[in-house]
Amino acid sequence: MKKKWWHTKTAYQIYPKSFYDTNGDGIGDIQGIISKLDYLQELGIEILWLSPIYLSPCADQGYDVADYCRIDPQFGTMEDMDRLLAEAKKRNIAVLMDLVVNHCSDEHIWFKKALEDPDGEYGKYFYIEEIKDGKLPCNWRSYFGGSVWEPIPGTNKAYLHLFHKKQPDLNWENPKLRQEIYTMVNWWLDKGLAGFRIDAIVNIKKPLPFTDYPADREDGLCDMGQVLAHAHGIGEFLGEMRDKTFAPHNALTIGEVFNVPDEEVCDFIGENGYFSSMFDFRETVFGHSSLGWYACRRPTPDDYKRCCFESQEKSFGVGFLSNIIENHDEPRGVSHYLPGYAQNETGKKLLAAMYFMLRGLPFIYQGQELGMENHVFSSIDEIDDISTKEEYRRYLEAGLTEDEALQAVSHYSRDNARTPFQWSDEENAGFCTKTPWLPVNKNYKSINAKEQIERKDSVFRFYQKLIALRKDSRYADTIVYGQTIPVLVEEKDVMAYLRRGKGQTLLVIGNFREDEVVLNLENILQNDQLRIKEVLLDNYPENARTAWLEKENNKDWICRLGALQGMVLALE
Numbered sequence: 148m149k150k151k152w153w154h155t156k157t158a159y160q161i162y163p164k165s166f167y168d169t170n171g172d173g174i175g176d177i178q179g180i181i182s183k184l185d186y187l188q189e190l191g192i193e194i195l196w197l198s199p200i201y202l203s204p205c206a207d208q209g210y211d212v213a214d215y216c217r218i219d220p221q222f223g224t225m226e227d228m229d230r231l232l233a234e235a236k237k238r239n240i241a242v243l244m245d246l247v248v249n250h251c252s253d254e255h256i257w258f259k260k261a262l263e264d265p266d267g268e269y270g271k272y273f274y275i276e277e278i279k280d281g282k283l284p285c286n287w288r289s290y291f292g293g294s295v296w297e298p299i300p301g302t303n304k305a306y307l308h309l310f311h312k313k314q315p316d317l318n319w320e321n322p323k324l325r326q327e328i329y330t331m332v333n334w335w336l337d338k339g340l341a342g343f344r345i346d347a348i349v350n351i352k353k354p355l356p357f358t359d360y361p362a363d364r365e366d367g368l369c370d371m372g373q374v375l376a377h378a379h380g381i382g383e384f385l386g387e388m389r390d391k392t393f394a395p396h397n398a399l400t401i402g403e404v405f406n407v408p409d410e411e412v413c414d415f416i417g418e419n420g421y422f423s424s425m426f427d428f429r430e431t432v433f434g435h436s437s438l439g440w441y442a443c444r445r446p447t448p449d450d451y452k453r454c455c456f457e458s459q460e461k462s463f464g465v466g467f468l469s470n471i472i473e474n475h476d477e478p479r480g481v482s483h484y485l486p487g488y489a490q491n492e493t494g495k496k497l498l499a500a501m502y503f504m505l506r507g508l509p510f511i512y513q514g515q516e517l518g519m520e521n522h523v524f525s526s527i528d529e530i531d532d533i534s535t536k537e538e539y540r541r542y543l544e545a546g547l548t549e550d551e552a553l554q555a556v557s558h559y560s561r562d563n564a565r566t567p568f569q570w571s572d573e574e575n576a577g578f579c580t581k582t583p584w585l586p587v588n589k590n591y592k593s594i595n596a597k598e599q600i601e602r603k604d605s606v607f608r609f610y611q612k613l614i615a616l617r618k619d620s621r622y623a624d625t626i627v628y629g630q631t632i633p634v635l636v637e638e639k640d641v642m643a644y645l646r647r648g649k650g651q652t653l654l655v656i657g658n659f660r661e662d663e664v665v666l667n668l669e670n671i672l673q674n675d676q677l678r679i680k681e682v683l684l685d686n687y688p689e690n691a692r693t694a695w696l697e698k699e700n701n702k703d704w705i706c707r708l709g710a711l712q713g714m715v716l717a718l719e
């Protein structure tokens with residue numbers, strides 16, 4: 148595997164609207180990011196991904212871009228952006244923006260022109276189809292609910308939007324549109340951007356011509372996941388984009404890619420893949436249901452570990468996945484993957500160690516390093532996210548009470564991750580001086596950056612150690628390139644794996660149970676004539692660790708892990 152500049156680094160996702168507000172309007176901004184670069188550097192971050200800050204009416208929080216080459220005034224100016232790039236560079240931090248090119252905003256000039264003349268040049272930048280005998284072109288369901296087709300007033304036509312109706316899909320079949328996108332991408336890369344996280348990219352290839360697929364709900368529509376399984380040939384677009392933009396710039400690109408068949412992983416992230424990396428969403432989508440959030444099943448620790456191991460296996464020798472426990476679309480990882488009894492600092496550190504030590508590029512989502520948790524919503528008025536509102540509306544329609552509907556959307560609402568960053572125990576968690584755009588999580592007095600930085604055994608400090616370990620020249624090669632070998636897989640609620648590098652083996656081991664577990668490591672060690680050399684990291688305080696390891700009767704290595712204890716060990 149060829150070594151790349153980004154392999155040893157740790158990445159961090161910023162959701163700018165909720166990160167830090169410097170001008171008192173309750174909305175995070177670019178100046179806010181600049182002023183917190185030292186904080187990120189202290190944590191050990193070397194790659195930043197910014198969720199969209201382009202000009203946007205913000206129907207979907209900036210994922211509806213009205214102009215790709217302008218910064219939205221709520222976030223600042225292009226000068227601010229240039230300064231951010233320069234300041235980040237000084238600190239050896241590479242910046243990625245979010246590339247949202249499956250769709251744009253209905254307020255983009257291209258779309259405005261398309262509406263003026265649907266049969267003209269710009270009409271061909273989008274998918275505009277006839278409504279025949281009152282029937283829409285096909286029965287696909289938008290990700291945000293309802294049909295993907297929106298009629299164009301005063302015509303017998305409709306345009307396609309896989310997401311919100313303010314997010315019309317761009318027609319990638321049109322070479323002119325593709326060229327416009329490549330020109331824009333190169334413009335940003337020339338400016339000094341290190342690369343992109345690439346939004347919703349699997350959607351750019353539609354199975355054409357538009358046809359109905361079997362309905363999977365009472366609304367007569369069909370889930371997009373089913374639809375996209377029929378689309379073939381996305382590689383032509385992605386390969387072309389790589390060759391004309393990313394490759395010549397040696398850019399770092401992380402695809403938001405769902406449902407890649409195993410045999411295609413190589414096309415996406417192999418040596419000459421379309422992207423440098425893509426997120427591992429196996430854990431994220433585990434238990435999802437096309438029926439809606441109410442029908443989703445939360446993963447148990449064993450579900451979680453199986454998903455991780457499967458992805459590790461499928462990507463080894465092929466490429467690098469990007470590992471996450473949360474992002475701006477998902478519940479907080481600690482509220483999602485940890486059983487109730489484990490939702491404390493020990494459990495949070497355990498989960499951190501387990502995902503962070505996997506092979507791949509680790510991403511931390513803002514606030515994750517503090518152990519930020521899901522929000523407890525007291526009313527739908529506290530929610531801004533369009534997809535949550537749509538889900539809520541459906542539940543009311545299905546006969547649930549307002550309370551029940553709120554309950555049903557609470558766990559998966561995208562606004563769980565979007566509440567303001569908790570900087571301190573001051574008003575509005577130190578995020579802003581006036582009312583924030585989204586309510587602050589009520590737990591900010593106990594969970595905030597100031598307190599975490601001051602305390603030696605905090606979640607923040609633990610993340611800092613994980614990041615430092617990844618860069619420690621004694622272990623970096625194994626942590627970055629070593630193979631992941633699951634061990635003790637049958638042990639319920641225990642997650643354990645080896646990372647095997649050149650002449651070095653690490654053991655990552657964690658107990659998700661509520662009480663102590665006693666494990667015999669003999670089989671693991673014996674094979675390779677190994678013994679335990681050193682504890683590199685432990686989420687238990689040192690004085691509580693006395694009984695953790697012993698060679699019983701001078702025979703077997705027995706490991707006692709306390710409740711929620713997690714460790715990284717060096718073997719020799």
Ligand code: GLC
Pocket residue numbers: 207210211247310346347403475476
């Ligand atoms: C991606 C983004 C999400 C957005 C959607 C449409 O999934 O992460 O926030 O709503 O694409 O752009």
Ligand code: CA
Pocket residue numbers: 168169170171172173174175176221
């Ligand atoms: Ca602001």
